[in-house]
Amino acid sequence: MTTPSPPPIPPSPHPPNGHSLALLTALSPTSAPSSHARHTAALSARDAALTSSHDSYGSLCSNFARILGTTSLSALPPSELAIFQNEDPTSCLQLQHDPTSYLQLRQMAGLLLKNSLVSPPIGNLPTDAYGRVVPTARMILPPSSRMEIQHVLLRCILDKEKSIRAAASSCIASTSLTSIEYYSTKMTPLPLKEWTDLCPFLTCCLSYGISCLSSPTAEVEALLDGALLTLRKCLEDNACQFVQDASHFPNVVPLLIQMLSVPNLPESFKREGLKCLNELVDPLPNELILHMNDYLKVLSDFAGDESVGVRKLVCQGIVQLLDIRAEYLRPHIAPVSSFMLTATSDTNPTVSMEACEFWLTFASQTPDVISPDMSDTVQNLLPQLIPLLLKNMVYPLEKQQELMYQNEVDESDAVDRVQDMAPVFHKSKVKRPESSITAFGVTAEKHPNEDDSDEDDDDEDEDDEEANEWSLRKCSAASLDTLAAMYGPESILPPLLPALQEGLSHADPWVREASVLALGAIAEGCVEAISPHMGQLHPFLMSQLSAADSLPQLKSIAAWTLGRYASWAVDQQMSGTQPDLLGKMTEAIMTIILSRNKKVQIAACSAFGVLVESTGELMVPYLEPVYRTLVQALSAYQTKSLKILFDTLGTMADFVGPSIGEGSLPSLYVPPLLALWNELARANPFDRTLLPLMESLS
DSSP states (O other), X not given: OOOOOOOOXXXXXXXXXXXXXHHHHHHOTTTSOOOHHHHHXXXXXXXXXXXXXXXXXXXXXXXXXXXXXXXXXGGSOHHHHHHHHHHOHHHHHHHHHOGGGHHHHHHHHHHHHHHHHXXXXXXXXXXXXXXOBOTTOBOOOOHHHHHHHHHHHHHHTTOSSHHHHHHHHHHHHHHHHOOXXXXXXXXXXXXXXXXXXXXXXXXXXXXXXXXXXXXXXXXXXXXXXXXXXXXXXXXXXXXHHHHHHOTTGGGHHHHHHHHHTSTTOOHHHHHHHHHHHHHTTTTOOHHHHHTHHHHHHHHHHTTTOSOHHHHHHHHHXXXXXXXXXXXXXXXXXXXXXXXXXXXXXXXXHHHHHHHHHHHHHHHHSOTTTSOHHHHHHHHHHHHHHHHHHHHHTSXXXXXXXXXXXXXXXXXXXXXXXXXXXXXXXXXXXXXXXXXXXXXXXXXXXXXXXXXXXXXHHHHHHTTOHXXXXXXXXXXXXXXXXXXXXHHOHHHHXXXXXXXXXXXXXXXSHHHHHHHHHHHHHXXXXXXXXXXXXXXXXXXXXXXXXXXXXXXXXXXXXXXXXXXXXXXXHHHHHHHTSSTTHHHHHHHHHHHHHTOSOHHHHHHHHHHHHHHHHHHGGGGGGGXXXXXXXXXXXXXXXXHHHHHHHHHHXXXXXXXXXXXXXXXXXXXHHHHHHHHHHHHHHHHOTTOTTHXXXXXXXX
């Protein structure tokens, strides 16, 4: 076999001019001591050079590229060095004394180059007949500058310094695939379609680097690293466009698979190669389809790799295939499922979480995607999988310690931060379905008539950092939720009930908390089958609300789970089996609504809102004590809790009906709400609490 030729390395760049180097050192806070006035003057000079004309813009961008591509100050001609020394003698002396500091300037030049290209400024352009600046013409690189910059960037991805390779690869990905929209104009600084030697250069680097992996030199490792880094960033930015526009793309997939098949491949190359292939799963080009068996073999070979990062990427690749093109996994579903089961119990939580995504993705697919053989294979694993998911729902030790500290903070009188409050609107009078598991079990539920892209839904989740942080616990709970909906109680309860019985009676409150979460997670799929056990489970949940020594997290999850089984409680009351059950539930929830812990306050209000939706007018006998409690909470709650409290008040208006306005009830809650409105409006007319308060009043 013929040994691949080395890549055609572009020639060394022209040296930068002294003026540009002096400008860069003035902009850099690390090059030399600088005054604010000097830095401001440098910013003005940079902006003037970038906006005065297309040629000036191209010249400065070219000089940024030259600085990025020049390895040391010694590359400057004596005349340019003299200019630099004259304009910034301190920085010049510093760079001559410590040549390694020039690396920071090169990195900064790469960043400025990328920013200047990705967001070209609007220049000092001619005006129209009315004296208005023509708004459609941003600065454009002259062809000579564009070609020079492209050559420098290709050369820099082979640089011996990893930071320079990273800067150049980021610049290439951002400028070749990013379109800038300005009025009706779309611009790509270095369009991939016109950069015809980019992909061939990368494939040449890959081919040559792979051929030298048996005894790689530092130069070969840098070459392969730079090519992989650039390819991965391009695919991350826009894999579809890269596949469509890059010339010589068909060579990329077989080269990546060839590299990943090399024995004793360095871990960094494994990771970059897998990332590239995983990014190609979504666009799924023909080249990957042709080599799908090879790709699956690579994933199989790396399934037991000692590197956490590699195992994580293997799981990601399998999950992406399952989500996008599950048919390619059908012939291999048995070994794949067995591997993912093992990976779900991986000692590293990042690997186990990625593996757990497999079950969530699997159970979320439509029936036409999951074949009967695939369904049966996973069903046979449920006796092993269900207890594992339950185990993964227990907070890890470090998170337990963090939550214990947070409990102390929540029970203090610390004022909520402004960013803790996001806009909220109580929901319209539409029965809302159960949905996926979030933060500590409380669902971020959505109406059937609400669009998934509704920004309000995003806002509601942004007020709690824990709610936004996806974790193994949440993924496991969501997986159990969807699996229960898919397979039903016949397959879920036999392996779950023994584990639940053990967990609910466990001495460790964190284990009990996870078991209560699991009980709530299966409600949608198993509510009828679990009903015979609710005679024992429901009192247990109620006891967790009232126990003085219960963790706030346990109280919160118990309240949420009671809400998930609100329909059972309604049936008990309506049938006369437990005619006072709703009263007992309401009393218990009202007690924890007045908790000092903010998480418990939020969970209690949310759970009561769900209960009200299920009970409707059955809540009428309890309205007076409920409103007395909620009014008492108005004076105790802070921003986040108030938001949920207002939502609960709105829910009561929607679902209980006109009874809330009869008799003396309005005198209980209307005056305090109006007084709070006046107080907040006087203190700050822009207070973010006013809008949800107004919604609850309306």
